[in-house]
Amino acid sequence: MTLTTRPPSPARPGALASPGRAGLSDRSFRSLTLGCGLLVLVILGLITISTTQEAWPAFTHDGLRFFTSDRWAPSADAFGSLPFVYGTVVTAVIALVIAVPISVGMALFLSDVAPRRLRRPVSSLVDLLAAVPSVVYGLWGVIVLAPWLAGIYGRVSDVTSPVPVLSNLFEGPSSGRSLFTAGLILALMVTPIITSISREVFDTVPTTAKEAAYALGSTRWEMIRAAVFPHSRAGVVGGVMLGLGRAMGETIAAALVIGSSPQISARLFGSGDSMAAVIANEFGEAGGLHRAALIGLGVELFAITILVNLIARHVVGRAGVRS
Amino acid sequence: MAAVPLAFVVAYLLHKGAGIVDWGFLTDDIPISSRLPGPGMGPAVLGTLLITGAATAMAVPLGVLAALYLNEYGKRGRLASVIRFLADVMAGVPSIVMGLFIYTVWVLRYGQTGFAGALSLACLMLPIVIRSAETALQLVPSELREASAALGARTSRTILTVVIPAALPGVVSGALLAVARAAGETAPLLFTIGTVNAANTSLLDGTNTALSAQIFGNARLPFDAAIDRAWGAALTLIALVFALTFIARVVARRFTVR
Numbered sequence: 001m002t003l004t005t006r007p008p009s010p011a012r013p014g015a016l017a018s019p020g021r022a023g024l025s026d027r028s029f030r031s032l033t034l035g036c037g038l039l040v041l042v043i044l045g046l047i048t049i050s051t052t053q054e055a056w057p058a059f060t061h062d063g064l065r066f067f068t069s070d071r072w073a074p075s076a077d078a079f080g081s082l083p084f085v086y087g088t089v090v091t092a093v094i095a096l097v098i099a100v101p102i103s104v105g106m107a108l109f110l111s112d113v114a115p116r117r118l119r120r121p122v123s124s125l126v127d128l129l130a131a132v133p134s135v136v137y138g139l140w141g142v143i144v145l146a147p148w149l150a151g152i153y154g155r156v157s158d159v160t161s162p163v164p165v166l167s168n169l170f171e172g173p174s175s176g177r178s179l180f181t182a183g184l185i186l187a188l189m190v191t192p193i194i195t196s197i198s199r200e201v202f203d204t205v206p207t208t209a210k211e212a213a214y215a216l217g218s219t220r221w222e223m224i225r226a227a228v229f230p231h232s233r234a235g236v237v238g239g240v241m242l243g244l245g246r247a248m249g250e251t252i253a254a255a256l257v258i259g260s261s262p263q264i265s266a267r268l269f270g271s272g273d274s275m276a277a278v279i280a281n282e283f284g285e286a287g288g289l290h291r292a293a294l295i296g297l298g299v300e301l302f303a304i305t306i307l308v309n310l311i312a313r314h315v316v317g318r319a320g321v322r323s
Numbered sequence: 324m325a326a327v328p329l330a331f332v333v334a335y336l337l338h339k340g341a342g343i344v345d346w347g348f349l350t351d352d353i354p355i356s357s358r359l360p361g362p363g364m365g366p367a368v369l370g371t372l373l374i375t376g377a378a379t380a381m382a383v384p385l386g387v388l389a390a391l392y393l394n395e396y397g398k399r400g401r402l403a404s405v406i407r408f409l410a411d412v413m414a415g416v417p418s419i420v421m422g423l424f425i426y427t428v429w430v431l432r433y434g435q436t437g438f439a440g441a442l443s444l445a446c447l448m449l450p451i452v453i454r455s456a457e458t459a460l461q462l463v464p465s466e467l468r469e470a471s472a473a474l475g476a477r478t479s480r481t482i483l484t485v486v487i488p489a490a491l492p493g494v495v496s497g498a499l500l501a502v503a504r505a506a507g508e509t510a511p512l513l514f515t516i517g518t519v520n521a522a523n524t525s526l527l528d529g530t531n532t533a534l535s536a537q538i539f540g541n542a543r544l545p546f547d548a549a550i551d552r553a554w555g556a557a558l559t560l561i562a563l564v565f566a567l568t569f570i571a572r573v574v575a576r577r578f579t580v581r
Contacts, residue, residue: 029479033392036385037406040453043446044409047416047424054427124572131500131568133507135538136557142542143550242415249417251510252535256542276419276510280539283514298423302416309415 047302055296057289066296072262072278074286079293081300083262087179087274088301091254092247094183099191100240106191107198112210112224123199130192138253141185146177146257153178177259179272185253190243197239201232234315241312245305251276275301364556366523370533371560374437374516375506377526378444382505383498385445386452390494393453394460395482407457414450421446422511435517437531443511448501455497459490492574499571503564509535534560 058079059066069080106126110119205228213223259271260281273281275297283294389406397403425443433439463486471481487494517530518540534556541553 026477026479029482030392030396033388033396036388037392037397037403039385039389040406040409040413040449043449044413046428047420050427051420051423128565128568131503131507131564133509133535133560133564135507135509135535135542136561139538139542139553139557245415249415249419251417251419252539256539276417279419279423280510280513295423295427298420302420305415305417306412309412313411 051295051299051302055292055299058293058296061289061293066293067300070264074282074290074293077289079289079296081275081297083264084273084275084278084297085300085304086264087258087262087272088248088276088304090179090272091182091186091258091274092244094180095186095190095247096240096244098184098187099194099243102187103191103194103243104198104236106195107202108224108228110195110199111202112228113220123196126192126195129188130196134189134250134253137185137189138256141181141253142177142256145185146181149178149181149184153180177257177271179258182254182258182272182274182277185257186247186250189250189253190247193246194236194239194243197242198232198236201235201239202228204235205231238312238315241308241315245308245312248274248308249276249301249305251280255280364534364537364552364559367532367534367537367556368559369524370437370516370531371506371535371563373524373526374440374512374531374533375444375502377438377441378448378505379498379502381441382445382448382452382501386449386498386501387456387494389449390453390456390460391482391486394457395478395486410450410453413446414454417510418447418508419510419513422514425511426514430515435515435530436528437516437523437526440512440516440531440533441526443515444505444508447508447511448505451501451504452498455500456490456494459493459497460486462493463489492577496571496575499567499574503567503571506567507535507560507564509539512536513539534563 061077061079062069066079066081068082069078070082070086071078071080072083110122114122209227209231210223213227218226254274255277258273258277260273260277261271262273262278263271279294279297279301283291286294389410393403393407397406421443425439425446429439429442467485467489468481471485472478476484512533512535516532516536518532518536523529523531538553538556538560541549541556544550
């Protein structure tokens with residue numbers, strides 16, 4: 001800005017005020033705000049650098065074994081991250097399988113089916129669901145849900161034991177603290193996010209398209225399939241991926257109900273572990289290489305969630321909805 | 324449909340927690356032996372208030388200033404777009420990674436303190452504040468800015484005297500939501516604040532504790548007394564979070580210039 005060096009002309013805003021010191025204060029304010037903006041860059045950069053640095057001993061300890069081995073035995077200096085990646089992915093997938101139909105259904109209900117009077121209170125209720133801290137979900141999950149589910153798991157595994165594939169998935173017995181329970185709680189936590197994004201996307205469907213569908217004689221469900229879904233597919237997918245990112249990064253609720261046993265097994269009702277959960281559970285007593293390995297898991301988690309978020313943004317951006 | 328589980332959780336919480344929360348619970352020290360029954364969560368309540376408060380004091384001004392840059396100065400420029408993009412990326416960073424980050428850059432050097440916890444919460448809050456503040460600023464009609472400029476005010480003066488007052492309800496509402504989120508967070512605090520049994524009013528001296536961390540710690544213990552305390556702490560925490568969220572809603576609705 002050269003306000004201070006050129007003679008003031010009435011056409012330029014701000015030039016009517018006295019130049020010189022005035023320009024300086026404007027420029028310093030601008031620099032102040034710019035500095036704060038750059039803070040974001042600095043912090044992100046620091047996160048990447050410092051965590052990778054701390055985790056480096058674990059990464060190089062055994063060649064690439066950190067990323068490919070499925071054995072996690074801190075006492076034997078064996079740090080393979082696969083069981084946790086598996087756990088993170090499985091619980092997130094379970095969460096999505098449960099949450100997406102419910103969320104999309106609720107969003108449809110809120111935007112197209114519900115009477116106007118219901119819309120505001122139910123939306124507020126959903127937002128309130130999102131505000132509940134994850135510890136509280138975790139506490140409820142480990143004290144109430146897990147024991148209750150243990151009985152149900154037992155019955156499901158009894159029923160499916162003669163069936164070949166299903167018996168592997170649902171083999172019992174189970175303490176209730178399992179991959180599936182964690183997935184269930186994650187579903188509860190992820191539903192509000194997906195619901196509100198989906199609702200926003202559904203609301204952007206032009207009314208003319210909906211009315212055209214009705215004019216052609218379609219029922220409400222047919223109208224939704226013909227006018228709402230095609231228009232909002234990308235936006236909803238983006239919302240789902242954001243929910244996925246959240247589910248993968250969720251630490252506390254998972255740490256309490258997942259069972260904490262680093263193993264890869266097909267038993268959905270069996271214990272497992274996720275990246276975030278194991279960091280939370282083992283960090284307190286970890287030293288040296290163990291600690292570096294846990295930080296390394298954090299780096300891995302960081303990378304994966306950023307990737308998921310980037311893909312989500314790209315997909316949502318294409319749909320034209322700013323999430 | 325999904326409201327049913329929420330009702331379950333809250334009802335159960337009220338039932339379990341109501342039996343335990345009273346003034347003594349909120350102010351007494353945490354028993355050293357978790358096996359014993361009895362109050363309270365005083366240090367945790369204090370810790371949550373102090374740490375969240377400090378985080379807010381750091382994140383809100385910095386976030387609002389950054390949002391000011393994005394909306395008033397940078398607008399659609401290259402740098403502003405990069406910052407906006409990175410702020411969104413930062414919003415997606417798992418909270419435990421933030422905790423690990425502060426652990427590596429601060430705690431390893433200065434030990435576990437309430438302030439370290441505040442730093443990690445502030446990092447979590449920053450992108451939320453930036454995004455909501457920017458949205459609030461965008462809603463301020465440009466006619467206001469143009470009128471102020473036409474009267475001869477510099478951009479910085481326009482911002483301070485016209486834009487910020489107009490955007491204030493939106494900014495405050497967004498900030499309150501960020502505070503509510505931070506108050507409920509546990510993961511970033513796990514490695515940064517340690518734990519105490521007696522109230523610690525200093526942020527820089529010695530370890531501290533918070534409601535969320537206490538819930539997590541107590542939930543894993545096999546003692547009934549510990550679990551009861553966890554429920555009480557959960558009720559207190561949820562009351563705090565809901566209150567903040569509710570106030571944020573009211574502020575946004577009542578005071579926004581339509």
